[in-house]
Amino acid sequence: MAVSDGTSITVVKDTGLVASVFDDRTLHGLNGEYAIGHTRYSTAGAQDWAGAQPVFRSIGLNGFALAHNGNLTNAASLGDRLGVLPGLAVSDSDILAELIAQSFAEASGANDGLAAALRVALPMVEGAFSLTLLDAERAFGVRDPHGFRPLCLGRLGSADAPEGWVLASESPALDVIGATFVREILPGEMVIIDKDGVSSEFYATNSEAAENLCIFEFVYFARPDTRLRGREVHGTRRRMGELLAAESWVEADMVMGVPDSGVPAAEGFSVASGIPFGQGLVKNRYIGRTFIDPDPDARAKAVRRKLNPLRENIEGKRLVVVDDSIVRGTTTRALVKMLKDSGATEVHLRISSPPFKWPCFYGIDTPVRQDLLAATHSIDEIVDYLGCDSLAYITIDSLREAIGLADGFCDACLTGDYPTSVPSTQTVTLEAGPRADDLPEPQPALPGV
Numbered sequence: 001m002a003v004s005d006g007t008s009i010t011v012v013k014d015t016g017l018v019a020s021v022f023d024d025r026t027l028h029g030l031n032g033e034y035a036i037g038h039t040r041y042s043t044a045g046a047q048d049w050a051g052a053q054p055v056f057r058s059i060g061l062n063g064f065a066l067a068h069n070g071n072l073t074n075a076a077s078l079g080d081r082l083g084v085l086p087g088l089a090v091s092d093s094d095i096l097a098e099l100i101a102q103s104f105a106e107a108s109g110a111n112d113g114l115a116a117a118l119r120v121a122l123p124m125v126e127g128a129f130s131l132t133l134l135d136a137e138r139a140f141g142v143r144d145p146h147g148f149r150p151l152c153l154g155r156l157g158s159a160d161a162p163e164g165w166v167l168a169s170e171s172p173a174l175d176v177i178g179a180t181f182v183r184e185i186l187p188g189e190m191v192i193i194d195k196d197g198v199s200s201e202f203y204a205t206n207s208e209a210a211e212n213l214c215i216f217e218f219v220y221f222a223r224p225d226t227r228l229r230g231r232e233v234h235g236t237r238r239r240m241g242e243l244l245a246a247e248s249w250v251e252a253d254m255v256m257g258v259p260d261s262g263v264p265a266a267e268g269f270s271v272a273s274g275i276p277f278g279q280g281l282v283k284n285r286y287i288g289r290t291f292i293d294p295d296p297d298a299r300a301k302a303v304r305r306k307l308n309p310l311r312e313n314i315e316g317k318r319l320v321v322v323d324d325s326i327v328r329g330t331t332t333r334a335l336v337k338m339l340k341d342s343g344a345t346e347v348h349l350r351i352s353s354p355p356f357k358w359p360c361f362y363g364i365d366t367p368v369r370q371d372l373l374a375a376t377h378s379i380d381e382i383v384d385y386l387g388c389d390s391l392a393y394i395t396i397d398s399l400r401e402a403i404g405l406a407d408g409f410c411d412a413c414l415t416g417d418y419p420t421s422v423p424s425t426q427t428v429t430l431e432a433g434p435r436a437d438d439l440p441e442p443q444p445a446l447p448g449v
């Protein structure tokens, strides 16, 4: 967190869970009028203290702090231009902070410090960035011109007598502090919050049609109670399941979801198919998403620690198992084995997103194309590898129909249609080509299965 008391900014940050970084004693010392905070795993750059955010620069009157969600696609060329030696920048967010800091000089004729520097810097930045920033007397919210990552504005107090303003990636963050959702920050918009309230301006051309909100926010990332583009995410996930059932019905005894994001889609599948819904897995609530572990072996083992089968519910049954996506396939393979070892007679996988075939450059830590299972294998080959009895993915048209919007998304990882140029150093990863080892190595037997 970075907190301003009106004259100076204090930054406290570390890696780890929020509760382990901010105890009562630490919080006691953080008093002020404005604050920003940041929680995410870094998808570019160092995953250590130096890579943790907010990033601080001591320029201008009292310095500024920045928190960044997304990945920049031109960080390398910006770094060259700024004279950042290769390997010295901690992250793309660090390069962005340096660009803003150096823009203070160019904006020195203007009187409004950080706001003026942002007007100079932001048009040079490409890729995904939802930002919150802070100087001594103001907080800022910025969304990139494509609107890849969400950012919304909320209000404490009533519309007539506001008591405070809040920016958040996801709207449930407003609910938990009793704030009212006001609106989403628009692509290319910068809002400034100060003692007089909220003002807004566009540093880049904005048009609704140009929005490229990450479609995976609906499929997987966002909390189900998040409101995006005017709809609650949970309802769109249920609808994905309904449409998936219409497209790929299969005879079975029970429909179950992979907790958590697969569950609403499984409920929808059950309603539309008439196959009873049941729970087949219990989730350990104290373990994070396995998706984020870079080591495949660790990911497969983490599935076993994270999910435990309900054997009596599974035994002797033909299961439809609904999940949100398959990226490398490592965790799905471990999951299928766990269900079969627990007595399932058939496992039919139904996936509420189309095949994940292209890497993401906008803030999701996906591997090179060769490691994306669907990029290099047919459905039959994937079925063989996963050990399931059948596999079907929702179509892109049905996914859009479930969300209720025909356009305004990024769906590059599903279609290969990137809304921006991709980083030049990464283009080689877009070549699918055969994997050197054809299929991933079989995973070792999971303990306890």
Ligand code: SF4
Pocket (backbone or CB within 6 Å): 148, 214, 215, 216, 217, 359, 360, 361, 362, 363, 364, 410, 411, 412, 413, 414
């Ligand atoms: S490539 Fe995929 S994961 Fe990345 S922003 Fe686009 S839709 Fe989201």
